[in-house]
Amino acid sequence: MTTREIxxxxxxxxxLALCALLPVxxxxxxxTMGTTMAMFAVLATSWAxxxxxxxxxxxxxxxxxxxxxxxxxxxxxxxxxxxxxxIAAGIGAVLAALVGLVTLRxxxxxxxxxxxxxxxxxxxxxxxVQNQTGHxxxxxxxxxxxxxxxxxxxxxxxxxxxxxxxxxxxxxxxALRIIGNDExxxxxxxxxxxxxxxxxxxxxxxxxxAVGAMLAPRYIYIEPATAFxxxxxxxxxxxxxxxxxGRLWGPIAGVIPFTLLWEVITRQAPxxxxxxxxxxxxxxxxxxxxxxxGLWDRLRRRYGGQP
Amino acid sequence: MFILITGLxxxxxxxxxALGLNLxxxxxxxxxxxxxxxxxxxxxxxxxxxxAGQINPVVGLIVIAxxxxxxxxxxxxxxxxxxxxxxxxxxxxEVDSILATFGMSFAFVGIMTWAFGGGYFNYAFLAxxxxxxxxxxxxxxxxxxxxAVVIGGALWLWLxxxxxxxxxxxxxxxxxxxxxxxVDVRAASALAFALGGAVTATGGALxxxxxxxxxxxxVLFTMKAxxxxxxxxxxxxxxxxVAAVILGIAETAVARLIDPGLTLAAAYLLFLLVLLFRxxxxxxxxxx
Amino acid sequence: xxxxxxxxxxxxxxxxxxxxxxxxxxxxxxxxxxxIIGPNGxxxxxxxxxISGSFAPSAGSIRLRGAELAGKPAHKVSRLGVARTFxxxxxxxxxxVIENVMAGAAFGHRRRWGHEAEHFARGLLDxxxxxxxxxxxxxxxxxxxTKRVELARALASDPKVxxxxxxxxxxxxxxxxxxxxxxxxxxxEGRTIILVEHVMDAIRSLCDxxxxxxxxxxxxxxxxxxxxSDREVxxxxxxxDDA
Numbered sequence: 001m002t003t004r005e006i007x008x009x010x011x012x013x014x015x016l017a018l019c020a021l022l023p024v025x026x027x028x029x030x031x032t033m034g035t036t037m038a039m040f041a042v043l044a045t046s047w048a049x050x051x052x053x054x055x056x057x058x059x060x061x062x063x064x065x066x067x068x069x070x071x072x073x074x075x076x077x078x079x080x081x082x083x084x085x086x087i088a089a090g091i092g093a094v095l096a097a098l099v100g101l102v103t104l105r106x107x108x109x110x111x112x113x114x115x116x117x118x119x120x121x122x123x124x125x126x127x128x129v130q131n132q133t134g135h136x137x138x139x140x141x142x143x144x145x146x147x148x149x150x151x152x153x154x155x156x157x158x159x160x161x162x163x164x165x166x167x168x169x170x171x172x173x174x175a176l177r178i179i180g181n182d183e184x185x186x187x188x189x190x191x192x193x194x195x196x197x198x199x200x201x202x203x204x205x206x207x208x209x210a211v212g213a214m215l216a217p218r219y220i221y222i223e224p225a226t227a228f229x230x231x232x233x234x235x236x237x238x239x240x241x242x243x244x245x246g247r248l249w250g251p252i253a254g255v256i257p258f259t260l261l262w263e264v265i266t267r268q269a270p271x272x273x274x275x276x277x278x279x280x281x282x283x284x285x286x287x288x289x290x291x292x293x294g295l296w297d298r299l300r301r302r303y304g305g306q307p
Numbered sequence: 308m309f310i311l312i313t314g315l316x317x318x319x320x321x322x323x324x325a326l327g328l329n330l331x332x333x334x335x336x337x338x339x340x341x342x343x344x345x346x347x348x349x350x351x352x353x354x355x356x357x358x359a360g361q362i363n364p365v366v367g368l369i370v371i372a373x374x375x376x377x378x379x380x381x382x383x384x385x386x387x388x389x390x391x392x393x394x395x396x397x398x399x400x401e402v403d404s405i406l407a408t409f410g411m412s413f414a415f416v417g418i419m420t421w422a423f424g425g426g427y428f429n430y431a432f433l434a435x436x437x438x439x440x441x442x443x444x445x446x447x448x449x450x451x452x453x454x455a456v457v458i459g460g461a462l463w464l465w466l467x468x469x470x471x472x473x474x475x476x477x478x479x480x481x482x483x484x485x486x487x488x489x490v491d492v493r494a495a496s497a498l499a500f501a502l503g504g505a506v507t508a509t510g511g512a513l514x515x516x517x518x519x520x521x522x523x524x525x526v527l528f529t530m531k532a533x534x535x536x537x538x539x540x541x542x543x544x545x546x547x548x549v550a551a552v553i554l555g556i557a558e559t560a561v562a563r564l565i566d567p568g569l570t571l572a573a574a575y576l577l578f579l580l581v582l583l584f585r586x587x588x589x590x591x592x593x594x595x
Numbered sequence: 596x597x598x599x600x601x602x603x604x605x606x607x608x609x610x611x612x613x614x615x616x617x618x619x620x621x622x623x624x625x626x627x628x629x630x631i632i633g634p635n636g637x638x639x640x641x642x643x644x645x646i647s648g649s650f651a652p653s654a655g656s657i658r659l660r661g662a663e664l665a666g667k668p669a670h671k672v673s674r675l676g677v678a679r680t681f682x683x684x685x686x687x688x689x690x691x692v693i694e695n696v697m698a699g700a701a702f703g704h705r706r707r708w709g710h711e712a713e714h715f716a717r718g719l720l721d722x723x724x725x726x727x728x729x730x731x732x733x734x735x736x737x738x739x740x741t742k743r744v745e746l747a748r749a750l751a752s753d754p755k756v757x758x759x760x761x762x763x764x765x766x767x768x769x770x771x772x773x774x775x776x777x778x779x780x781x782x783x784e785g786r787t788i789i790l791v792e793h794v795m796d797a798i799r800s801l802c803d804x805x806x807x808x809x810x811x812x813x814x815x816x817x818x819x820x821x822x823x824s825d826r827e828v829x830x831x832x833x834x835x836d837d838a
Binding site for chain 2: 112114120121272281
């Protein structure tokens with residue numbers, strides 16, 4: 001390891017400790033905010049692992065997340081809680097692989113369109129199955145506290161960062177960067193592009209499902225309409241792009257300000273959240289391509305210093 | 308038989324909506340994900356004309372279509388053309404246009420919710436039944452279908468037989484080569500985008516005669532139009548119409564025979580089959 | 596003649612009703628430089644694209660040391676030992692020069708990774724005269740240097756057969772002689788190369804043998820001197836009046 005890597009590790013560990021101690025020094029309000037931020041940080045970072053290098057915009061987060069909450073809803077009475085996120089991650093990975101196998105050998109547009117309606121489609125099917133079997137929603141009554149949910153999310157977040165760092169150094173990560181630059185060249189260099197994309201798409205699939213499983217106790221009552229709310233997918237995309245996907249730390253730089261802003265808007269003007277989302281998308285495209293990371297790099301280049 | 312005819316009637320309107328999006332994507336190369344909101348806006352306008360002014364929605368089209376044309380032309384010129392200009396590749400343009408039109412989509416939903424509230428709206432126009440092959444159908448569905456056929460047919464004739472139509476088709480086939488034969492690609496793209504928007508808003512006005520709409524329902528129509536286009540093939544009018552009818556019938560069948568809550572799932576099943584077996588579209592040739 | 600490394604047999608490609616390549620057969624021997632020449636639209640690039648796996652032939656077989664390439668996807672063809680350059684240079688714009696070359700080393704025929712790949716890529720770039728440009732973004736390169744990087748990327752996988760699709764096109768006279776010398780040095784180290792070319796000087800001085808294509812069919816095969824004096828070839832290039 002280089003000294004720079006060691007330095008970054010120490011900084012990361014210190015930040016992680018600071019995050020993990022939030023329940024100790026923060027008020028309940030900030031714990032709630034912290035949990036929401038941790039959730040989005042994990043979702044957005046794992047999203048960027050795949051969508052960043054490949055430029056394939058995935059809107060499937062809500063579908064995976066919903067599947068995760070249902071895993072907890074169905075399994076919390078019969079299985080130990082720690083097993084549920086693992087099971088959810090497995091199911092999420094398989095689901096992602098299936099979606100990937102169908103769409104990722106085709107161009108990016110097919111992928112966006114397919115994932116756009118995926119959550120809604122799964123919701124319709126789940127609702128139908130529930131109607132057939134006479135169930136409505138489910139109560140998830142556990143002894144899991146907000147604090148524990150938060151710690152689980154922070155732990156998962158650390159795992160995602162570690163994974164992202166490892167992938168960035170791996171041949172798979174390099175292959176994905178090449179694919180994002182020119183897929184035709186990638187194929188001629190010997191990269192099985194479809195396989196590489198499917199393999200990496202399984203990461204956000206598994207992570208989002210695990211997050212859903214961890215957060216299910218927070219909702220207490222689960223029904224398809226809330227578990228598969230498509231809005232979540234868009235929030236994740238916005239936060240990741242606002243922060244920028246060029247660096248591992250990019251998405252979280254988008255998550256923190258956007259979550260705070262979202263909180264303010266939902267309290268002050270609850271009907272304007274969609275407008276905010278729309279404006280944020282437009283801002284990213286027209287004013288901040290590359291997100292905060294891109295802005296940071298441009299500033300550093302302008303005012304000297306090593307990029 | 309009832310399912311086939313209802314499906315056909317529905318498919319006719321879907322075809323018109325998908326034609327609008329196909330013009331925008333096929334010629335102007337903009338994957339317009341705010342298309343459904345344009346549809347809802349068209350429906351809103353028709354609703355408003357009917358309830359506030361007692362104006363027949365069919366007559367309302369005379370205002371709705373030109374307004375939508377102008378709005379979409381401006382949208383293209385102001386918002387989207389800069390993206391086309393700066394795009395380094397087809398892929399980069401696709402990502403940019405997807406994100407930008409998502410933004411517009413959300414912004415439109417936000418504005419419409421703010422202006423009209425989040426409630427459902429519908430109105431009773433020509434709700435009396437009409438009898439075809441000894442089953443009865445709502446008149447408004449039949450009228451919407453006939454109008455969709457007339458407008459779609461006119462559009463097809465225009466694209467096939469006029470000089471401007473030829474220009475649009477030239478841009479659609481090869482935007483790089485079209486300028487060599489004297490076609491102004493920018494103007495043609497703006498025209499196609501505006502026309503596509505007008506067609507979509509018209510479709511929205513027609514749909515509003517028999518569907519209950521609300522401000523946030525647009526994305527569902529965008530989804531359906533996208534699935535139709537992929538099924539029919541980008542730029543392929545005949546494919547679009549056939550695909551729309553297939554989707555209309557499939558949705559009606561699923562709604563009648565299984566559960567009305569599964570229409571999107573039905574559309575997805577078709578989508579999946581297309582992706583697996585004919586990703587180039589129903590009538591498309593396999594690319595070399 | 597040594598045993599052929601690449602054998603194309605009755606290769607045909609149809610696009611709809613158009614026959615782009617019609618029943619073409621040829622062999623390439625190891626350490627040989629073979630040219631595919633012919634007028635525009637004669638099917639040369641289609642042939643290269645079929646060998647490299649861009650698309651599958653409609654009929655026929657292409658074997659590399661006995662292994663069938665026809666119908667295999669590009670990444671498998673690459674791993675079996677065929678590397679190519681593109682008619683219009685295609686570098687990876689967001690990667691640096693050395694990363695572009697490492698991309699060639701990491702996934703292809705003979706795989707290298709990490710320090711080994713970097714060392715190898717450095718060596719190649721030094722050999723091709725790009726030692727100074729290693730860390731530069733590819734957008735800063737001159738035209739001939741982008742071509743060099745693309746060549747280095749293709750060489751980075753140690754291919755058994757190297758396909759050069761009009762690699763010399765668009766170079767000015769000085770660059771052209773540099774380019775020809777570069778390919779000659781590859782030939783001298785024993786590479787097997789198939790090149791599609793329009794530049795006649797290059798064909799005369801580099802190729803051991805040529806296949807001449809016209810309207811999708813092979814019309815002649817032999818040494819450059821032989822085929823360039825063939826009446827049929829002259830007719831194909833210049834039309835009936837001059838023949």
